Every structure is written in C-alpha cells, then in structure tokens.
Amino acid sequence: MGTHRDDTNAGRTVPWRYIYALLGIACVIGVVVYVVRQPPQALADILQTSITISICGNGQVDPGEACDDGIGNNVGSYGSTTAQRVCLPDCSGYGPYCGDGVLQVRFNEQCDEGTANGPTSLCSATCVSQPAVPASSPPQVLGNIPSRSDVSPGVISAAAQTQVVLRGKAYPNSDVHILLDGVAASIVRADSNADFLYSTTDVTPGTATFSFWANDSGGATSVTTSVVFDIVQSAVTSVNNIFLPPTLSVSARQIAPGGLLTVSGQSVPSATVIINLDKDTSDALAAAVDHSGTWALQLDTSSITQGFHSAKASFELASSSRSGFGKSVNFFVGNQLPKGGPSPDMNGDGKVNLVDFSIFLLSWGTHDVRADFNEDGTVNLADFSIMLFNWTG
Amino acid sequence: MPPYFLRIALGVLFLTLLPGVASAASLSLDPATGTYGPGDTFIETIRIDNDGDCINAANVALTYPKDTLRAVDFSRGDSILSLWAVEPRIDTAQGTVVFAGGIPGGYCGRIAGDAALSNVLGEVIFTVIGAAAKTAAIHFSPASAVYLNDGAGTLAKLTTHDDTVAIAPTAQLSNNQWLSDVANDHTPPQPFVIQVESTSGVFGGRYYIVFSTTDKESGLDHYEIFENGAWRHVASPYLLKNQSLLGVGDIQVRAIDKAGNIRMGTYSPALTPKRQLSFTDFIPFVIVTLVSLLIGISWYLEHRKWKARREVQG
Structure with a gap:
C-alpha cells in the first residue's frame, strides 16, 4: 500500500475513494433525514427556570426566609430579649420581642427602643424602663410588672403543621389550576401583576408533584408546569418563582407564503417575551408585554420556508429570572394544510x-x-x- | 484502510438515522454497590437524572440473576411517577422487573433547596436466595426508555448505570429495612375521588369508574371495590357490573398500601352524569326491529300465497 488510498485484494483494485465518497454521501443523507424527520414541535431544548425551595423548619435560613429556628421551634411566641426572639411559623420574620421597637404592653413591656435598648438607654435589654445611668451600672427593675390575664400571650402550638406554600406568576387576573400528583387540588386567582400564592396544610410528607396551568383572558391554555419536591414533615416548604410560560396563539394555522402572521398571547406585565421559531434559538424574536399582560408581534413568512413550523415562547423579567418554554404552536406556511x-x-x-x-x-x-x-x-x-x-x- | 474509520463512519451514520433522539437522561441504581448474603433483603432505588431536560414518561425494565436474587416487592412510595401506564410487574421466573409511568407536566430536575433528591422512579426489594455466584448484576435492559416533556413524544438519549452486588457466603445484614419501613408506615394513601363516566365508544357507552391516588410511605399496593357483598381487586378504569346505579347504594373503592393502611373513596350515584348513548346501545332495538320486520314480511308473503291458492281453488 502506497500513499494513494486504493488497495488491492487478490489482484483486484478496491475503489476506496468511491467507498469513502459513498459513506460521506450516506452520512450527509443521514443528517438530512434526521433533521427532516424531527417533528416541528420536537423542541428538546427546554429552559430551566429559577425555581427555589425554602424549607421553613430545617434550622437554616434559606433564600426568602428571614429566620428559621428548626422543626417545632418556629412558633412566633414572644421573646423577652432580642436574643430570645422566636421565628414565625412561615419564617417570614420574628414574633414580637423586646427589641423590635414596638411597645407591646400585652407582653409586659414598659418600653422598647429597638436596637437602642440596653444599659445606656432609657429602656433596658428586657424592655424595662430605667433612668439614665452610667453604662457601667446594672439595669434596674422598677417594681413588679402587673400581669394581664385578659390577653393571650400569642403562643402558637409547638406542634407545627406540615405546610406547603407555592408562589409564582401566571397571567393577570387568571385562575391558576393547581394539581397534586396529577389530580386537581385547587384553583387560585392571580392578581393584576400575575402573581399567585397557594398555601395548604392538606398534604402528606414525602415526594409530591404540584402542577399548574391557567387560561389567559383570551381562553388560551398554558402549558402545564410541574415542580417535584420533598414535603418536609412539620415544616413549611415554600417553593418560589413558579413561572407559567407565556401563552401563544397564531392568527392562522395555515398561511400563504409571504403573508403576515400575528403571534400573540399573554404573560407577566412588563416582562419581555422571547419567541423561538422551530429549533432556532440563535435568532429569537422579542416582544414587550403591556400592563394588561398582552403581547403580540407580526411575523413575516416571506423569509420562512414552506411547510410546518412551530413557535414557542418564554418570558424574561431580568437576566436571571426567566420562565421555561410554553406550548409549542404549529403553523403551516403553504397553500394546503395537511x-x-x-x-x-x-x-x-x-x-x-x-x-x-x-x-x-x-x-x-x-x-x-x-x-x-x-x-x-x-x-x-x-x-x-x-x-x-x-x-x- | 484503518478499520476504525469504517466503524466511526458507520457509527455516525447510525446515530444520525436514529429517529427523534435528543438530549440525555440517565437511569441508575442506588446503592450502586453492596455486599449481601443468603437471606439478606435489600432495597435498590431506581433514580433518574434528567441532565437539564424536562422529561415526563419512563419505561424501566430491569433484569437480575434469578438463581441468586429474587425481587420480592416493589415500592412506589417515593416515586415521582404519579400515573402508571404499566403497573410494576415482577417476573421471578424470568428475573425481570418492568414498569412504565409518567409525571403530568413533566419533571425538570431537582429544585435548589429541595430536602431530598426527589428523583426516585421506584424501589425494588431484593432477597438473596443463593450464594453459588460471587456477584449478582442488576441490569437495565435496552427496553428502558425516557421521553421528553415536549409534546411530541421525543425519545431522550438514555444512559444506564447497572449495579453489581457482591454475594457473601453468609448473611450480612442485621435487619430487614423493607420490613421496618412497612412496619413504620401508619399513613393511609392520599384521599381520592371516584369519577363515574360514560363515554361514547368506550365500554359501549356504559358506565365505568376511574380513580387514582398515591401513597407517600410504603407505596400503593392495590385497589378494591365493594360489589355483590364482597371486596374484590379492581383497576382503573372499571366497567360497573350494575349499570342501573340508582338503588344500589354508594360505589365504594378502597386504596390499600403495602402496610395495609386503607383509604376509602365513595361515590354517590345521585351525582351520576347522564349517560352517553352510543351505537351499541341501539343494537338490541335494531335486532328486534329487523326480526319483527322479517316475521312480518314472511307472514305477508305466506298470506299472499295462501290467498292466491285459495282464489285458484275457488
């Protein structure tokens, strides 16, 4: 065998260059067949959103939490000093305490100057009034503080309930359908900013799948978005940033080549909707969402090949806050719809x-x-x- | 010609011709290794790693050496699958475990901050029955498949990670974890509702019921329905034996988990929707009408013949 690529076998020349050429052609055909055989709605590049979970009760201050004293301790009861303050059941803050700057007579506070409480202040660290004294002097207690039997100390049972709190964004004033393990569980209404909140204690600890979908004001149904997570016993499991992707409708399922196709839908007010055509993510289109949650754009089909195409949309609130893709909607550019x-x-x-x-x-x-x-x-x-x-x- | 060139070229050709393959997901067994002896019972957890893609359906087929191991049970208590197209099936004669299920809306991976991995598809409970072999390999068969949540039924590219456990001559475990798990399960399955349906073209338009629930602990075992004075196993959908509904009392279905905890589901027939009539509902009427017509025509023809004969004779 020399430098040339032909070989011999029993005196006969083997035409390797033709075999290579055939293999190359076969590969090209294979690639073309692969691309063509992909259905237009087969869009595998699914965006990940910035969903986060915070577990109120695990003793760690997770994102979105102000505090967390651990399972059974987040009862929000009164703390007689700043150091003894107690986290609320939803970990959004602390229960009343001496040092929060609020005079709470029902807990026998005589004063509360917030962080200024202390030996050099007119209010002691235990919220007892005291005369101005040198910093070195110990705080004085002025007489007995009468106890009040007509008010509740506000203590919540230590047997904390298992709770799930779900927060997200859908469409302005839309009904968000919530499923637990595939079965309808509840419907909550999103506000004018498209924010929705769902809270339930009717859950069992363990792995759960919560799914969400909504209809926009035009009747278009969102994709069903799911979150799978572990519900922690006796803790509040909060899931944030559950974003329902934009709805997307086209003005016609079939349009003649060169026609203008209106692509529209609903999403979160003031967000930017990103529209991807087919599998192309490099040249996405963008549309602004108005205050009512509506967005729209005109698509010139003269630059699109004839045949089936698909459009899908996601929204972006900030560079780090983006939804997943919504339902892929097919349309046909051509004169006869299959x-x-x-x-x-x-x-x-x-x-x-x-x-x-x-x-x-x-x-x-x-x-x-x-x-x-x-x-x-x-x-x-x-x-x-x-x-x-x-x-x- | 270097042989690897042909192999690479054919490999590229093969891959490019595969229909609808995209992205990657992996199935694995947890723990990936272990040493067990005869009599030991251990749990193998089947996990999925979606590798950034959203998936919504999975078919899992496991094979194991039936002379060394025996799959004794299957738990779906921690499973992320909530609908089961193929109920978990253990074939001890073949040494296989198969199931297929899905997640409505899809599974896009572990959420940051989740207390658990939350990627369990199911748990297979094995008992070591023989020590002749030094190892026992548990394989994912090629029938295993995962689908993307893209609305097109796209097959995800799948990698599998098998497990090989070492077999010791004597038992290695001091306790049976599965039995402990079942014994500690005092929570019944989740509440569920029974829907009575009548759909044209399904069961001939007759009434059937559908139901589904989950169990977060030991996992759901089976459903039973109360009919004709006794409880009997049932699966959804179920064609009701008594189609009259009214006057037969409530329809009762109970879900029972592996620990025997029971959750009742009841449906009052007073809420039954109006039945949808289908063509098959009219078959008896059509038959009776046709037979009546035939009898009538026959009688008429015979009558005419008899009349004609009578006129000839007269």
Whole structure:
C-alpha cells in the first residue's frame, strides 16, 4: 500500500475513494433525514427556570426566609430579649420581642427602643424602663410588672403543621389550576401583576408533584408546569418563582407564503417575551408585554420556508429570572394544510385528565388510531408522553 | 484502510438515522454497590437524572440473576411517577422487573433547596436466595426508555448505570429495612375521588369508574371495590357490573398500601352524569326491529300465497 488510498485484494483494485465518497454521501443523507424527520414541535431544548425551595423548619435560613429556628421551634411566641426572639411559623420574620421597637404592653413591656435598648438607654435589654445611668451600672427593675390575664400571650402550638406554600406568576387576573400528583387540588386567582400564592396544610410528607396551568383572558391554555419536591414533615416548604410560560396563539394555522402572521398571547406585565421559531434559538424574536399582560408581534413568512413550523415562547423579567418554554404552536406556511393527528382529550370534554388516561389505557399496546397521537401505528409510551404534556387534571 | 474509520463512519451514520433522539437522561441504581448474603433483603432505588431536560414518561425494565436474587416487592412510595401506564410487574421466573409511568407536566430536575433528591422512579426489594455466584448484576435492559416533556413524544438519549452486588457466603445484614419501613408506615394513601363516566365508544357507552391516588410511605399496593357483598381487586378504569346505579347504594373503592393502611373513596350515584348513548346501545332495538320486520314480511308473503291458492281453488 502506497500513499494513494486504493488497495488491492487478490489482484483486484478496491475503489476506496468511491467507498469513502459513498459513506460521506450516506452520512450527509443521514443528517438530512434526521433533521427532516424531527417533528416541528420536537423542541428538546427546554429552559430551566429559577425555581427555589425554602424549607421553613430545617434550622437554616434559606433564600426568602428571614429566620428559621428548626422543626417545632418556629412558633412566633414572644421573646423577652432580642436574643430570645422566636421565628414565625412561615419564617417570614420574628414574633414580637423586646427589641423590635414596638411597645407591646400585652407582653409586659414598659418600653422598647429597638436596637437602642440596653444599659445606656432609657429602656433596658428586657424592655424595662430605667433612668439614665452610667453604662457601667446594672439595669434596674422598677417594681413588679402587673400581669394581664385578659390577653393571650400569642403562643402558637409547638406542634407545627406540615405546610406547603407555592408562589409564582401566571397571567393577570387568571385562575391558576393547581394539581397534586396529577389530580386537581385547587384553583387560585392571580392578581393584576400575575402573581399567585397557594398555601395548604392538606398534604402528606414525602415526594409530591404540584402542577399548574391557567387560561389567559383570551381562553388560551398554558402549558402545564410541574415542580417535584420533598414535603418536609412539620415544616413549611415554600417553593418560589413558579413561572407559567407565556401563552401563544397564531392568527392562522395555515398561511400563504409571504403573508403576515400575528403571534400573540399573554404573560407577566412588563416582562419581555422571547419567541423561538422551530429549533432556532440563535435568532429569537422579542416582544414587550403591556400592563394588561398582552403581547403580540407580526411575523413575516416571506423569509420562512414552506411547510410546518412551530413557535414557542418564554418570558424574561431580568437576566436571571426567566420562565421555561410554553406550548409549542404549529403553523403551516403553504397553500394546503395537511391533516392533524388525534387529540389527547379523548372524551372531548376540554380537559386531559384521569378519564382520558383511563380511556388511553384501554388502547395500550394496540393500533387504536384514537390513542395513537403521534401516528406511528402503535399506542405506546410516546403517546403517553404527549398526553402528559397536555395534562390539565 | 484503518478499520476504525469504517466503524466511526458507520457509527455516525447510525446515530444520525436514529429517529427523534435528543438530549440525555440517565437511569441508575442506588446503592450502586453492596455486599449481601443468603437471606439478606435489600432495597435498590431506581433514580433518574434528567441532565437539564424536562422529561415526563419512563419505561424501566430491569433484569437480575434469578438463581441468586429474587425481587420480592416493589415500592412506589417515593416515586415521582404519579400515573402508571404499566403497573410494576415482577417476573421471578424470568428475573425481570418492568414498569412504565409518567409525571403530568413533566419533571425538570431537582429544585435548589429541595430536602431530598426527589428523583426516585421506584424501589425494588431484593432477597438473596443463593450464594453459588460471587456477584449478582442488576441490569437495565435496552427496553428502558425516557421521553421528553415536549409534546411530541421525543425519545431522550438514555444512559444506564447497572449495579453489581457482591454475594457473601453468609448473611450480612442485621435487619430487614423493607420490613421496618412497612412496619413504620401508619399513613393511609392520599384521599381520592371516584369519577363515574360514560363515554361514547368506550365500554359501549356504559358506565365505568376511574380513580387514582398515591401513597407517600410504603407505596400503593392495590385497589378494591365493594360489589355483590364482597371486596374484590379492581383497576382503573372499571366497567360497573350494575349499570342501573340508582338503588344500589354508594360505589365504594378502597386504596390499600403495602402496610395495609386503607383509604376509602365513595361515590354517590345521585351525582351520576347522564349517560352517553352510543351505537351499541341501539343494537338490541335494531335486532328486534329487523326480526319483527322479517316475521312480518314472511307472514305477508305466506298470506299472499295462501290467498292466491285459495282464489285458484275457488
């Protein structure tokens, strides 16, 4: 064998350069086939959001907490000194204490000058009035402090409840549907800033999946967003920054090449919505959300190839605060819209829940076209995955 | 030609032709190693690492040496899966454990600050039954699969981490952790509701019930329904035997966990929605009508013949 790439076998020349060329062509074809076979909505690059958990009761001051005295100790009872102050049950701050600057007669305080309390102050460290004395003198107690039986000391039971607090953002004044382990648990209303809060003690310690979805004012349904975490016994587990991604609608499912397509939806007021077309994340479009939570932009389809395309959106409040992607919406640029597949809403009641799952199970492993959502000929886990993506509970 | 070139080229070709493969997830067993002897019972936790992607469905198939180990139970108490397309199935004759389930809305990984790893798919309880072999390997079979939560049923690229436990000649564990876990479980499964449904094209439009719940401790074992004066095993969806509903009392289903704790679910038929009629509901009517028509036509034809004969004779 010389420097050339041909070889011989039993006196016959083996055309390696042609074999290489064929392999190269095959690879190129493979790449093209791979790209083409990707369904337009197969968008794997899913954004991670900045969801955080703080566990009120673990003895550590987690993000969003002001204090944490540990399981059973966050009772918010009165502290007779700053050092003896007691954390509130939700770890948002301390219960009343001598040194908080608030005169609390019901706890027998005679005075409270906040951090100024001390031997050189007119108020002692135990909130007892004292004359101005040199710093070296010990604090004086002026007589007996009458006890009051008509007020409650405000002590909360030490047997702290297991509680979950969930905070996030949806759409202004929208109803946020909350599911626990896939089953509808509650509906809470987001305020005009799209903030929602859900708190419950009706939970069992252990791994739990909370899911969220909402309809915007135009009736578009968000993607179902889930958080999976461990509920700690006798503690308040708070999950923050649960962001429902923007809703996204298109003015037409099918549009002639060169037409203007309106892409719109709802999100958090004053946020910036980032819209990605197909799998392209390098050249994303952006739209500002107005005070009512609405956003919109015009998409010129003259620069888009004919065929199926998809659009998905996320929102950004700050560079470090971003939602995940919402539902991917397909549209067809061309003159004839191909037929779509069956819907995971198998009983047609507008929801995808246990009833649809039950019907789906009856078709498991069969060729039932009603449950073959990806139309690959078999009802299998891929179809189950599509159902779970569209889950509303 | 260097042989590795062909291998690499074919590998690239193979990978590029795989349909819908993207991103990565991994399945692993915890603990990854261990030493056990005959009679020891140990728990292998199946964990998933989503590697930054959101996933929503998983199919897990484990194989183990059936002469050395026996899978004696499966716990889904800590599982992040809340819906089970394939209930956990242990085949001791083949040495396999399979299950498939999903998470509505998907699982995007551990949240910062979470008190637990929260990435458990299930726990398999093994007992060592033989010490002839020095090791026992527990493998994820190629049937294992994970899907992305992207609405398209995209298969995630999956890596698996098998486990090989060392087998000692004598027992190594002083206690049975699984039995302790079950004994300490005094919490019943989560509350649940029974839905009575009638869907055109499903069970011929007849009434069926659906239900689902979870158990956070030892895990759900099974459901039972009270029918004809006795409790019997049931799975959702279930076609009700008594379709009249009214006058038969409440529909009762109970969920029972591994420790025997029971959670009752009750449905009052007074709340039953109106039944949806399907074509099959009309089949008896159609048959009776057709038979009646046939009898009528036959009688009419016979009558005409008889009349004609009578006129000829007359």
